[in-house]
Amino acid sequence: MTRIADQIADQAIDWHLRQTDMDASAWHRFVAWLEADPRHADAYDRLVLADGVAGEMPAPRLPEPANDRGFAGWHMGRWMAGVAATAAAVAAVVVLQPAKPDIYTIQTASGETRQLALGEGSRVEISGGSRLSFDRAHPRQVTVERGAALFHVRHDAADPFLVRSGKLEVLDVGTVFNVERDGSHFSVAVAEGTVMFQPKREAVTLAAGAALKVDEDKREVQVGKVDPALVGGWRTGRIAYSDTPLPQVLGEIQRLYGTKVLADRRLSARRVTGIITLSGEARRDVPYIASMIGANWRVDGDHWVLAPAGDNQP
């Protein structure tokens, strides 16, 4: 492979690093730079490919902050020594115990998806509109705060993989599984292998093809079946619903594609069962869902509205 000229490589990296703060005129200059020489476009393309792979790297452990603002350079008289030692001890506590330095969160915008490696051989695919938190000290413990995530887990009996969501826990026994959280609704569906729900309490074992739904408000737990091929269907837009409240379906569509759909109050108790194939294009998907539940649809400003059929709508 030919070596990229130093100067071109550095320029490509400069453009890449600046991209989050570039204004329109900087973007115009960037386009001109890309077009000026095929070697520019090639260097930039290689950088982006490497950057894409880098984007899925596992979280490193956070190194201790460099202690270059410490007391090393201070000269103190002997009579100050006691005071200095106390001050140093206090500083050391602050340095060693910052507020949970190893916790970090990843948030996706509606319509965006992310992939992340989690330690050796495991990874997670995160759906749009989701928020997950991770712990560098424990890469095999993840919290789903909201949204959906599909976990591909390498099983390790000595170091099991644990997913938390609120007070609920799912423990893998070697597996691919999807976890979703929408307010008080939680669900887990298993595509491969086995997981254990609430390992320290009820310890419900779920094998491939099993799904479990929790409604925390109603204190209800339901166990059902799911086609393993449809687990994590949000990745392709093919989603299986079974007796799912309409507002939850609409919430998921907003998360996945950013399409805002509101249901008339009279429809909020309506439930959806079946497989929906979504294109991500609102003007195809909204009428399709409306027809599934026998509703009318209309556009109102930036969102879509579903109303019971029979209303006088255009």
Next chain:
Amino acid sequence: MSGLKAVFLQQRPMLMRLMTARLGSAADAEDVLQELWLKLETLPEQKLDNPEAYLFRVVANLAADRRLSMARAVARDGLWLSAQPESEEFPDAEAVLLARERLAQVEAAMDSMPERMRTALFMFRVEKRPQKEIAQALGITVSGVEKLLKRGYRQLLDLGSE
């Protein structure tokens, strides 16, 4: 029409040039921009500080996604997606090898990076934190972070070209 769509139309020639330069094909670029245009229709109205910059970022990200998934498909299945599929009925063995090698090299290089460099890259790339925050977390200056990131990306870029 939403503000963002108006900005899109106004910037379209430049967005098209960006996409074409990144994908190397005007027809592909046209497809992706068309998809984006349809998608804009479904986006809720949002207040953006700088809608032009937002659209350029979206286009750059779409191009990156497409290039990366193409490289992955080539590496994984030997699929060779070119601008003229009919002329490339069989996967180009050399391209497959190259794509596979390149991805593996990047992964290996990330693994062997000094911890601090890897952490800086992780915070910048995955957590999308501003350089100022990375500097605070690592206890170094902002220009130190910039140097670290530049060296890190340079290592990735120079892979396999020696």
